[in-house]
Amino acid sequence: MxxxxxxxxxxxxxxxxxxxxxxxxxxxRTDTGLMQMAAVLAVLAIGLFALTLAALFxxxxxxxxxxxxxxxxxxxxxxxxFAIHLGFFSLFLYRLLLITAGCLHLVGVLRSRxxxxxxxxLQVKGIxxxxxxxxxxxxxxxxxxxxxxxGLKYLALLxxxxxxxxxxxxxxxxxxxxxxxxxxxxxxxxxxxxxxxxNHITHHHLPSSTLYxxxxxxxxxxxxxxxxxxxxxxxLSISFFFYIAMVKNITNGYLKxxxxxxxxxxxYLIFATGSRASLLGVFAGIAVYIFIVLPPVLKKIALWLSxxxxxxxxxxxxxxxxxxxxxxxxxxxxxxxxxxxxxSNVARANLLKNAWHFFLDSYxxxxxxxxxxxxxxxxxxxxxxxxxxxxxxxxxxLANFGLLIMxxxxxxxxxxxxxxxxxxxxxxxxxSKLITEGLITAMVSFLVSSISPSSVSNLFFHxxxxxxxxxxxxxxxxxxxxxxxxxx
Numbered sequence: 001m002x003x004x005x006x007x008x009x010x011x012x013x014x015x016x017x018x019x020x021x022x023x024x025x026x027x028x029r030t031d032t033g034l035m036q037m038a039a040v041l042a043v044l045a046i047g048l049f050a051l052t053l054a055a056l057f058x059x060x061x062x063x064x065x066x067x068x069x070x071x072x073x074x075x076x077x078x079x080x081x082f083a084i085h086l087g088f089f090s091l092f093l094y095r096l097l098l099i100t101a102g103c104l105h106l107v108g109v110l111r112s113r114x115x116x117x118x119x120x121x122l123q124v125k126g127i128x129x130x131x132x133x134x135x136x137x138x139x140x141x142x143x144x145x146x147x148x149x150x151g152l153k154y155l156a157l158l159x160x161x162x163x164x165x166x167x168x169x170x171x172x173x174x175x176x177x178x179x180x181x182x183x184x185x186x187x188x189x190x191x192x193x194x195x196x197x198x199n200h201i202t203h204h205h206l207p208s209s210t211l212y213x214x215x216x217x218x219x220x221x222x223x224x225x226x227x228x229x230x231x232x233x234x235x236l237s238i239s240f241f242f243y244i245a246m247v248k249n250i251t252n253g254y255l256k257x258x259x260x261x262x263x264x265x266x267x268y269l270i271f272a273t274g275s276r277a278s279l280l281g282v283f284a285g286i287a288v289y290i291f292i293v294l295p296p297v298l299k300k301i302a303l304w305l306s307x308x309x310x311x312x313x314x315x316x317x318x319x320x321x322x323x324x325x326x327x328x329x330x331x332x333x334x335x336x337x338x339x340x341x342x343x344s345n346v347a348r349a350n351l352l353k354n355a356w357h358f359f360l361d362s363y364x365x366x367x368x369x370x371x372x373x374x375x376x377x378x379x380x381x382x383x384x385x386x387x388x389x390x391x392x393x394x395x396x397x398l399a400n401f402g403l404l405i406m407x408x409x410x411x412x413x414x415x416x417x418x419x420x421x422x423x424x425x426x427x428x429x430x431x432s433k434l435i436t437e438g439l440i441t442a443m444v445s446f447l448v449s450s451i452s453p454s455s456v457s458n459l460f461f462h463x464x465x466x467x468x469x470x471x472x473x474x475x476x477x478x479x480x481x482x483x484x485x486x487x488x
Contacts, residue, residue, distance in 0.1 A: 064104050068171060071097040072181055075164075075460040076188040078225045079208055094460055098160060101167055118170050123477035124470050127412055128169065131162045134405055138369035141401065145368025146375070154370025154400070154457060161463035168467035169474055175431055178475050181468055182435065186246065189239040190262065196222035196232060196269045222272050226459075230452040233275035235461050237449040238442040240266040241285050245438030249430045281449030285441040292424060292440065342385040350382035355390050355399040357381055366402035375399075389454035396455060416469050417443050423476045432479075435472050443469065 071094065079092040109115050122128070138155050145151045172178055198204065203219035205211045210228045211218055221229040243263035247256050270278050291302055314321070342350075358367050358375050367375050376388040390396040398406040417440055424436040446465065456462050 060108065064101070064108065065171065065177070067097065067101050067104060068167065069180060069184060071101055071164075072168075072184050072464060073188055075464050076185075076192060076225070078227075078460065095160065098164060102163065105167060115170070118173070121173065121478065122169065122474055124169060124474045127416075127470055128166060130408055130412055131165060134401070134408070135159055135162055137401060137405055141366060141368040144362075144365075145371045146378075147368075147371055150371055150374050151369040157457050158369070161457070161460075161466075164463050165467040165470060168464075169471050172471045173475060173478060175435075175475055175479070178435060178468070178472055179431060181464075181471075182242065182438070185239065185464070185468070186242055186262075189236075189242070189266070192224045192232075192235070193262070193265055193269060196224040196272075197265075199223055200269070200272050220272070221274060222269050228454070229273035230275050230278070230454070231459055233270050233273040233278035234281075234446065234449045234453050234456075234459070236266045236270050236273075237278040237281045237285070237445040238461070238465055240270070240282055241289070241441040241445060242438045244289070245434050245441070248437065249434035251430070275449070275452050277452035278445075278449040281445035281447070284448045285445035288444045289437070289441045292421065292437070342383060347383075347385050347387060348391060350380075350384050351376070351387060351390050352392060352395060353382050354380050354384065355392075355395050358399050359402070362402065364403045366398070366400050366405070369400055372396060372399040387454075391451065391454050393450035393453075393456040396457070413443070413447065416473055419473050420469070420476075423480075432476065436476075439469050439472055 074093040074097055077093060079094075105115075119125075135155065135158055138151070138158060142148055142151045142155075168181070172181060195206070199209075199211075199222040200220055203216075205214075205219070205223055206225060208225065208227065209223040211221060211223055222232060223229050224232045226232040226235065240263055243259045243266060247259040247263065250256060250259070267282065270282060291299060294302055354376055355372060358372060358379075361367075372390055373388045376384060376390070390399060394406060394410060397409055420436045420440050420443075424433070424440065428436070442465070446462075450456055453459060
């Protein structure tokens with residue numbers, strides 16, 4: 001059904017209001033001249049006119065999906081190229097487009113009942129309900145949080161991430177749309193890698209990077225559009241396996257070559273960041289990839305050999321492992337000169353010890369949404385060299401929201417991985433194999449590499465990745481339901 005003229009006018013007006021406000025705030029913030037402002041408004045008018053003409057020849061569904069795809073692409077840009085700071089909150093392309101998509105979704109809900117059919121057709125309702133419960137728990141946790149402001153900031157990020165997942169899962173229920181999102185990730189990664197190589201070669205960084213005016217000896221670290229090199233490395237640890245799965249499962253020789261080249265580029269940049277956690281994540285993902293492609297007989301042998309290898313390693317290096325664990329976590333804290341930087345492994349261990357103490361002190365309920373940073377800044381028992389982020393995603397969830405939410409998140413994450421693996425064991429066409437192989441190995445890699453960034457809650461690609469995984473499980477389950485009557 002085509003869009004009615006009134007809907008087109010509403011959409012154009014909505015876009016005009018949002019972009020007009022953004023331009024006005026941007027002009028006030030940057031003292032934009034009258035001529036420059038007029039030129040931008042002229043471009044805006046032309047763009048709105050083109051949007052109106054395009055909308056007359058498309059459907060509501062196609063227009064909304066176009067907004068969704070643009071939204072997904074913009075998540076990879078972070079706030080590197082456009083940002084307006086409004087007190088404690090910032091607006092940039094991803095958030096503006098998410099607001100636009102939310103408004104369009106609300107209009108669609110009010111104008112038709114198709115959303116009910118979409119919801120009824122979902123095979124992952126329990127997972128979405130957990131995320132809703134997570135957000136509600138976060139709201140309740142503000143009752144005992146010491147910093148409500150920090151809690152609200154964190155919950156705003158959480159709400160945007162959860163709403164993004166909801167939109168993707170609701171509207172991406174076909175393999176074709178799933179492949180479009182996968183392709184958007186691959187294409188945008190190329191763009192980010194180009195910036196990363198530029199950082200690495202020229203030692204120049206974007207203003208959004210901490211290295212923009214950082215020390216000279218760190219300038220060779222690539223950061224691309226991210227806050228620091230660890231965030232970039234974590235992103236690449238996912239993209240690496242997306243490219244590898246592409247190389248293995250497509251038949252076009254040219255695309256295979258391009259995918260192989262890009263996978264090597266991603267791996268090189270991970271090495272260039274110096275992120276040990278991301279490298280460990282890549283190695284873990286490769287090990288899992290080798291395992292899942294082995295024949296069933298060899299899988300059993302591989303499991304036995306792995307178990308034996310781990311046992312031998314534990315016996316041979318038990319004393320050394322215990323010594324390191326004792327020094328970092330059990331031994332009394334030693335003082336150090338505050339003129340020198342605390343060793344990174346000691347600082348990381350102290351962050352974990354502080355977070356564990358906060359968790360126990362809150363009786364397992366967590367210190368409140370977003371408040372672990374406040375506690376690290378004001379109530380830390382162990383020295384962290386003024387670092388106020390946990391640098392461990394699961395521990396961050398544990399300290400902020402307590403044991404129930406952390407175990408729930410981990411259980412859902414592992415469950416999604418297991419479901420994808422069970423689907424992989426079935427005979428599947430190349431597209432489905434590409435999706436399942438890429439997602440399973442990337443999930444393993446991310447779970448390990450997520451101990452590298454200071455915080456994952458503000459990494460938008462994490463929510464895109466989760467949305468892609470949940471949507472893939474939903475699509476595969478729906479496909480199986482449709483095929484089951486045929487084989488009965």
